[in-house]
Amino acid sequence: MSVLNSKGGHKLIATPRQPGSKPFVDAAAQGVFKLPYCRSCDQPHWYPRPVCPRCLSDKVEWETASGQGEIYSFTIMRRAKIPYAIGYVKLDEGPVMMSNLVTEDFEALHIGMRVKVFFEDDGEGNLVPLFEPAN
Amino acid sequence: MSIKGRACIVGAYEHPTRHAPDKSVAQLHAECARGALEDAGLSKDDIDGYFCSGDAPGLGPLSMIDYMDLRVRHVDSTDIGGSSYLALVSHAAQAIALGKCNIALITLAGRPRSSGMATGTAPRAGNPDQPDLEWERPYGPATANLYAMAAKRHMHEFGTTSEQLAWVKVAASHHAQYNPQAMLRDVVTVDQVLESPMVADPLHRLDCCVISDGGGALLVARPEIARELKRPVIQLLGAGEAVKGQMSGDVDLTYTGARWSGAAAFAEAGVTPADIQYASIYDSFTITVLLQLEDLGFCKKGEGGRFVMDGNLISGVGKLPFNTDGGGLCNNHPANRGGITKIIEAVRQLRGEAHPAVQVPGCTLALAQGTGGSIGTRHGSTTLILERV
Numbered sequence: 453m454s455v456l457n458s459k460g461g462h463k464l465i466a467t468p469r470q471p472g473s474k475p476f477v478d479a480a481a482q483g484v485f486k487l488p489y490c491r492s493c494d495q496p497h498w499y500p501r502p503v504c505p506r507c508l509s510d511k512v513e514w515e516t517a518s519g520q521g522e523i524y525s526f527t528i529m530r531r532a533k534i535p536y537a538i539g540y541v542k543l544d545e546g547p548v549m550m551s552n553l554v555t556e557d558f559e560a561l562h563i564g565m566r567v568k569v570f571f572e573d574d575g576e577g578n579l580v581p582l583f584e585p586a587n
Numbered sequence: 588m589s590i591k592g593r594a595c596i597v598g599a600y601e602h603p604t605r606h607a608p609d610k611s612v613a614q615l616h617a618e619c620a621r622g623a624l625e626d627a628g629l630s631k632d633d634i635d636g637y638f639c640s641g642d643a644p645g646l647g648p649l650s651m652i653d654y655m656d657l658r659v660r661h662v663d664s665t666d667i668g669g670s671s672y673l674a675l676v677s678h679a680a681q682a683i684a685l686g687k688c689n690i691a692l693i694t695l696a697g698r699p700r701s702s703g704m705a706t707g708t709a710p711r712a713g714n715p716d717q718p719d720l721e722w723e724r725p726y727g728p729a730t731a732n733l734y735a736m737a738a739k740r741h742m743h744e745f746g747t748t749s750e751q752l753a754w755v756k757v758a759a760s761h762h763a764q765y766n767p768q769a770m771l772r773d774v775v776t777v778d779q780v781l782e783s784p785m786v787a788d789p790l791h792r793l794d795c796c797v798i799s800d801g802g803g804a805l806l807v808a809r810p811e812i813a814r815e816l817k818r819p820v821i822q823l824l825g826a827g828e829a830v831k832g833q834m835s836g837d838v839d840l841t842y843t844g845a846r847w848s849g850a851a852a853f854a855e856a857g858v859t860p861a862d863i864q865y866a867s868i869y870d871s872f873t874i875t876v877l878l879q880l881e882d883l884g885f886c887k888k889g890e891g892g893r894f895v896m897d898g899n900l901i902s903g904v905g906k907l908p909f910n911t912d913g914g915g916l917c918n919n920h921p922a923n924r925g926g927i928t929k930i931i932e933a934v935r936q937l938r939g940e941a942h943p944a945v946q947v948p949g950c951t952l953a954l955a956q957g958t959g960g961s962i963g964t965r966h967g968s969t970t971l972i973l974e975r976v
Contacts, residue, residue, distance in 0.1 A: 547836030
């Protein structure tokens, strides 16, 4: 997206959250980015699930993460009213997550670029993690 | 127990329509069924197994079996997107091998073009219970931009170029010029692909498949029945299916489930990629073809770009003739699910009934490969290996 959702740019698609996502949402409200870790297999995963997708244990706990990572891949969606950048970010903790890459300068985006998380309301009260260049 | 040689494709029909505003989806299914029966020389009462997928309206087999008033003793409605129909052939063969049915009907139909569906560029609504939805849909994932991310990563890791991807479309267009029913019959050049509008970098408009109405049907039967019919006998040698997702967050967009489904199909068939004379390769986008060719073993991982260049996929020109009907890129992508058309063209090639300009001489061994869903998130992959007896 060229500019933020809240500044008239490409809009996030409002999507209700599942009950198990409450700890993530509560942390996001404090500006904190959390990742789900499994206490049985000792690994993080994404997207978050109350049941660990690696070992099916229910011993999943949320831990504060760096919110930093690098672009794994991305594209600029040109066939949209307002073009937007969608990508996969490889978090420093390991998992790769889908997000939007928010910048005024699409041309500067590249695989391997360092990015950091921030949160944006989807318009219906759901905080969504987005990424911007880390400078 | 193997399905090798246990079942044959005895009927194949591709609906000629590409735009059907005046027909219902159920009607198209029924017309496809009629076409396949006429092709096989069988009648409706011979059918004792019915197979369909998510494109079938209502409760799938319940709605369609009632609509066509079939009397069957085996049903299957596996839904793994566009790859479903290759899996359904395999499942029909399994059912036939176990005596659960003798003659299985598989149908597909849809009319996304008439319904004005922005198939590739609009994010799909999704089911509210879909567990990934809240973590992906806000960002505007659409079919085209998800596949674009796979293309971008392939370029980054292996140096693949837009020119190389364009060669896939160029080859498809060379074939489509001979197909009077193809939506896009004009031969295009690499430059024309590159000059077409960018949809989602690096995929241009001509890197994307068509949006069409239509459908197709297949009849799968016991070998003894196939030998009694007047059509060439096309037997199933091997099949494989796989689902690949984001692997708990260890996302790797450089390969597809074809790595697994292909290996399983080749092992069951007892043949190698070098033996294949014709390949139908799912072509939702040019990158889809390139990834699957690598994953099936037609070339090494990362070398797909060089493999598809210079007309290597053009029948009569290159080493691996592919999608001689024009494929999804030029001919037809009914219901946004191209799996069945991949099988139909492979059957035409094995029967020697492809257009003479694209017919592979003496074609006795063919492969059909499908993907469903999105290789950018989670997808099904199915591989069939077929032989003319």
